[in-house]
């Protein structure tokens with residue numbers, strides 16, 4: 001398998017038995033059999049065709065900022081966009097970005113070209129492809145508001161164009177979370193803006209993030225989706241879980257909505273803490289929390 005993968009993406013872009021702790025913001029996770037970094041849409045398609053023909057499981061990832069990989073790792077091929085698929089093109093009020101472009105980098109381009117609408121996403125540490133899966137959002141904005149078209153690879157290896165409507169964006173949800181589809185290239189429609197005003201909004205949001213969120217510790221951001229009519233962090237605090245620890249994983253005492261890796265946590269510590277929080281919050285308030293972070297691999 002290794003040689004076949006190398007033939008597609010080049011020897012430098014295939015890693016075997018690669019610890020996923022090095023590729024996720026939680027900094028936990030065992031080895032992926034293979035971690036490959038394709039350089040083009042065609043290479044993504046060819047890697048997936050190879051995996052399918054060999055019955056090898058595969059998964060596409062971006063920056064690993066919403067991902068918890070089990071301690072025993074992932075049996076199959078992790079296809080990582082963030083390494084070699086980061087190109088961004090700006091024409092008029094339109095930005096076209098490859099799936100592996102970081103939201104922060106796309107937002108910098110928007111600022112440079114005085115395009116407004118992307119400010120909310122500047123501090124989200126994921127790729128724009130990952131942001132399609134989750135309809136990433138913050139401070140009143142979400143990707144749904146600015147996406148006009150997405151180039152998609154479907155299960156049959158066909159490349160097609162999805163409109164905003166086709167993406168079926170919902171709260172931290174899209175068609176990609178349900179069907180086996182990959183976002184390859186994303187087109188954003190932005191508005192003309194003023195550089196100083198765009199920069200001021202980005203700075204303000206960055207300040208709000210660093211004052212409220214435990215950015216000094218590894219995490220995957222908000223661990224749970226916001227339940228309708230509630231805030232996950234407040235429910236967790238009311239359930240007496242502020243600072244609650246299992247092994248090296250802890251409910252942040254700065255923001256209870258974040259599970260953080262405070263001291264060499266294992267993926268199992270994090271998983272067990274998530275389960276404990278869900279159970280305790282349900283017993284305390286009757287509200288069922290749904291994890292936003294996506295679990296994969298063997299625990």
Ligand SMILES: Cc1cc2nc3c(=O)[nH]c(=O)nc-3n(C[C@H](O)[C@H](O)[C@H](O)COP(=O)(O)OP(=O)(O)OC[C@H]3O[C@@H](n4cnc5c(N)ncnc54)[C@H](O)[C@@H]3O)c2cc1C
Nearest residue numbers: 062063064065066126127129130131136137138183220221
């Ligand atoms: C400190 C911190 C703060 C955060 N703040 C926010 C926030 O304010 N708002 C918010 O929404 N999120 C936030 N997040 C979570 C995370 O950054 C976002 O969900 C982001 O969109 C995930 O992108 P990623 O590239 O890291 O995806 P990954 O974690 O690599 O993958 C997440 C999921 O998306 C899938 N995926 C990745 N790329 C593709 C692709 N090209 N096509 C199809 N599926 C794909 C993966 O298979 C996986 O299921 C935060 C995380 C951290 C660590």
